[in-house]
Every structure is written in C-alpha cells, then in structure tokens.
Amino acid sequence: MREITVATVQMKPELGRAENNLVKMSDFISTITSQQKVDLIVFPELITSGYELGVQFTELAQRVPGPAINLMAQRAADAGVFIAFGLATKEKVESILYNSAVLVGPEGELVGHYNKTHLRGEERMAFREGFRLPVFDTGEIGRIGLMLGWDLAFPEVARAMALDGAELICCLANWETSIIDEWKIYTQARAFENAVYMAAANRVGTDVTISFGGESMIVGPRGRIYAALETEAEEKKNWLKEQQDLLKEIESLRSAKSQLEALIEARREAEKAAEAARKQAEEAAKDGAKDKPEDKADAKADAKAEPAKESAAEAPKDKEKEGKVAVAEGDKATKDQKDKDGHDAKDAKDGKEPKDAARKPSEPPKKAEPAEGYCVARIDLDEVRHFREEFQTLQSRQPTVYKAIVRRY
Numbered sequence: 001m002r003e004i005t006v007a008t009v010q011m012k013p014e015l016g017r018a019e020n021n022l023v024k025m026s027d028f029i030s031t032i033t034s035q036q037k038v039d040l041i042v043f044p045e046l047i048t049s050g051y052e053l054g055v056q057f058t059e060l061a062q063r064v065p066g067p068a069i070n071l072m073a074q075r076a077a078d079a080g081v082f083i084a085f086g087l088a089t090k091e092k093v094e095s096i097l098y099n100s101a102v103l104v105g106p107e108g109e110l111v112g113h114y115n116k117t118h119l120r121g122e123e124r125m126a127f128r129e130g131f132r133l134p135v136f137d138t139g140e141i142g143r144i145g146l147m148l149g150w151d152l153a154f155p156e157v158a159r160a161m162a163l164d165g166a167e168l169i170c171c172l173a174n175w176e177t178s179i180i181d182e183w184k185i186y187t188q189a190r191a192f193e194n195a196v197y198m199a200a201a202n203r204v205g206t207d208v209t210i211s212f213g214g215e216s217m218i219v220g221p222r223g224r225i226y227a228a229l230e231t232e233a234e235e236k237k238n239w240l241k242e243q244q245d246l247l248k249e250i251e252s253l254r255s256a257k258s259q260l261e262a263l264i265e266a267r268r269e270a271e272k273a274a275e276a277a278r279k280q281a282e283e284a285a286k287d288g289a290k291d292k293p294e295d296k297a298d299a300k301a302d303a304k305a306e307p308a309k310e311s312a313a314e315a316p317k318d319k320e321k322e323g324k325v326a327v328a329e330g331d332k333a334t335k336d337q338k339d340k341d342g343h344d345a346k347d348a349k350d351g352k353e354p355k356d357a358a359r360k361p362s363e364p365p366k367k368a369e370p371a372e373g374y375c376v377a378r379i380d381l382d383e384v385r386h387f388r389e390e391f392q393t394l395q396s397r398q399p400t401v402y403k404a405i406v407r408r409y
Contacts, residue, residue: 002381004039004141006168006197007032009374010216010229011043012205015050018060022048022068025085026075032374033079039141043085044203044216045116045149045172046099052207057126061090061097064113069102077108082141086148086172088127089113099127101146101172103136112136116148117157133157135164142167142381149173152186152200155193162194162394167384171200177370180213192223195393197379204370214370218377221387226377229370 009028013021025043032038045051048068049060062068068087076083082105089100098115105111115130116123135145145161145168152158152171161169169190175183183202191198197220204214217228388394 002142003378004381005037005376005378006040006042006199006218007038007374007376008042008199008201008216008218009044010202010204010214010370011047011372012203013047013050015207016053016056016060018048018068022071025072028374029075029079029081029083032376033081036376038081038376040082040084040199042170042172042199042201043083044201045086045101045174046088047085047172047203048087050207051174051212052122052210054122054126057088057097058094061088064089064100064102065110069104069110072102073104073108073110076104076106080106082106082111082138084146084170084172089115097127098130099123099148101148101170103144103146105138111138114146114148116151118150118154120150133160133164135161135166145169147171149175152190153182155190158190158194158196162196166196167381168197168199171198173200173202174212175202177211177213180215183213184215184217187217188219188223188225191219191221193393195221195384195387195391197221197381197384204372212370216375218375218379220379221384226379227375229373229375
C-alpha cells in the first residue's frame with residue numbers, strides 16, 4: 001500500500017494584496033500540519049493575487065522561481081510537505097504572462113509548474129495559453145498532474161495526464177458560484193473516467209463582480225468523495241436548525257392555546273356555579289320568610305337548626321366567591337389575548353410580522369455562503385492501478401478510431 005494524506009484548502013484571497021495572501025497561506029499550512037501529518041497541500045488558482053485584476057497582473061506576475069515561490073518552498077521545507085498553488089507568472093519578456101500552477105517539495109525544491117491551457121473570458125486578455133500537460137514524478141507521493149480551473153471541463157486534459165501515468169491530479173480553480181454544480185460533476189467524472197485521484201481546491205469569496213463557490217473536495221478513482229467542504233451540508237444544517245426552532249414555536253403556540261381554552265372553560269364553569277349559588281340563595285330566602293315559629297319546641301328546633309342553616313348559607317357564598325375569582329381570571333386571560341390579537345393585527349396592518357408568529361414550513365432555507373477551510377483525506381495510490389486493471393479504463397481505448405477525431409481538433 002502506498003498511502004498518502006492530502007489536504008485541499010478553500011481560501012478567500014485579498015484582491016491585489018500578495019503579501020497578505022502569502023501570510024494567510026502560511027497560516028493555513030501551520031494549522032493543517034500542526035493537527036496531522038500531511039504529504040500534500042493544494043491551494044486554489046491565482047491564490048496569491050485574486051482573480052479580477054486585469055492589467056494589474058503585469059505588476060504582480062513573478063518569474064519562476066520568484067519571491068512567492070521561494071517563500072512557499074521555504075514553508076514546504078519547514079513543514080516537510082509538498083505544496084501546490086496558483087499564481088500569475090511571466091517569462092523573460094515582461095509582456096508574456098501565464099496563469100500558472102506551481103508544485104514545490106518538502107526539501108524546498110521546485111518540482112515543476114504548469115501554464116493553464118484553456119483560458120476563459122477575460123483571462124484571454126491578460127494571459128497567454130500554455131501548450132504542455134506535464135506529469136511530475138515526485139517519488140514519495142506518486143506521479144502528479146496539475147490543471148487549472150476551466151481545464152477541468154475538457155476531458156482531454158485529465159486523459160492525457162492519465163496516459164502519461166498520473167495517479168493524482170491536482171485541480172486548482174476559481175470556479176464561480178453560478179455554475180458550481182458543473183464543478184462537482186466534472187471533478188467526479190474526471191476521477192471516474194480515468195481511474196485517478198482528484199484533489200480539487202476551489203476558492204471562495206467575491207472579487208469585483210464574480211462570486212466563487214468553494215466545494216473543494218478529494219475524490220477517489222471510482223468517483224467516491226473521500227472528503228469535501230460542502231456548502232449544501234451547511235445549508236442542510238441551517239435548514240434543520242430552522243425546522244427545530246419552528247417546531248418549538250408551534251409547540252409553544254399549541255400550549256398557549258390549550259391554556260387559553262382551559263381558562264375559558266373554567267370561566268364558563270365558574271359562571272354556572274355562581275348562577276346556581278345565586279338561585280339557591282334566593283330559594284333559601286323565600287323558604288325562610290314563609291316558615292314562622294309556633295311554639296317553644298319549634299323555637300328550640302329552629303335554634304338547633306340555625307348552625308346548619310348558617311353552614312348551608314355559607315356554602316353557596318363560598319361557591320359564589322370561587323366563581324367570581326374564576327370569572328375574573330377568565331376575563332383577564334381574555335383581555336390579554338385580545339390585547340395580543342390587537343397588537344398582531346396592528347403589526348399586520350403596518351406590514352410587520354407578529355412577534356410570536358411562526359414561519360411557514362414552506363419557507364426556503366437561507367442560502368449559506370461557502371466558508372474558508374480545508375479538508376483532509378488519506379488515500380491509497382495502489383487503488384489507481386487496481387481499478388485500471390479491473391475495469392480496463394485505459395486499456396480498452398481504440399486509438400485507431402480516435403485518429404479521425406484528432407484531425408478535427
């Protein structure tokens with residue numbers, strides 16, 4: 001088994017501030033290597049400068065090797081890792097610029113660099129196209145290919161590197177948020193169709209007009225995602241939290257409704273009890289007026305019955321008192337509810353949501369912004385050979401048939 005550990009960094013560079021970006025890259029390297037042993041760290045495309053710079057690239061472009069490469073080579077030597085990162089480079093002729101990817105080794109050496117072949121949009125105005133697809137034999141971590149951004153959309157790039165023996169392809173990208181689904185599909189497809197590992201690092205943040213979608217990942221030779229920084233996972237987490245909060249609000253409203261119904265029912269019962277006590281008291285008063293003492297025996301009997309009558313009279317009074325208390329509580333609850341309904345109605349009239357109103361379950365979850373970070377995976381390079389032999393990924397090609405297609409290129 002030839003196992004190595006790979007990390008892909010998802011970072012937001014400051015536009016045109018190379019020094020700040022190099023410091024930030026150094027911090028990521030220190031953080032990653034302090035937590036686990038890593039063999040390769042991959043940064044995104046043009047990470048030292050940012051993307052939307054136009055003619056300013058002429059001021060920031062560096063020779064190979066140059067100050068930025070020398071600094072990253074020193075960081076690689078200090079940490080004992082390979083580092084791949086993107087920057088703008090220039091030839092001896094100052095006006096010739098390239099969008100490049102550089103690989104430096106754990107001894108501070110420059111392993112190699114690649115110039116982007118497929119330029120997109122305004123890149124064509126700043127850079128010249130590369131014309132080689134090199135594969136670098138690192139010895140320790142296998143044969144590595146480098147591609148940049150839009151190269152990923154062209155299957156020929158990954159296939160050419162696979163035919164040259166690449167076991168791991170590092171894709172350094174500035175892929176936009178608006179087409180981030182393509183990024184995920186292309187990355188898995190290139191790994192699957194060539195039986196190679198893909199270490200894809202995409203930046204985040206916004207430069208001037210373009211937002212970048214992240215979704216950095218490490219994919220295996222059968223298209224399996226070993227590690228990823230997924231925006232969708234963060235969105236799902238936020239959505240689940242919102243749903244839990246919504247359920248709590250609904251439960252609170254149900255509880256309040258039950259309490260209000262109980263108070264209303266208590267008020268009704270109290271009113272009934274008060275009415276019954278009042279009728280009983282009236283009947284007792286009428287019966288007392290009709291009955292008159294006729295003799296001493298009756299007087300004695302009345303004297304004996306007096307305590308019982310007093311007790312009977314007190315009982316309705318107590319019931320009436322309890323009824324009045326319950327009625328008062330019910331009136332207060334009703335008044336509070338009316339006040340709350342009045343406030344809610346006023347808020348609705350003013351275009352505001354009621355304070356205790358629960359959000360509708362159909363409300364879409366908030367779109368999560370891709371965050372900075374990194375993902376790490378342990379991979380076995382022997383699986384590349386294993387899957388190529390098992391599924392004949394490259395052996396089943398038909399070069400003779402492809403000649404006609406090549407002519408069209």
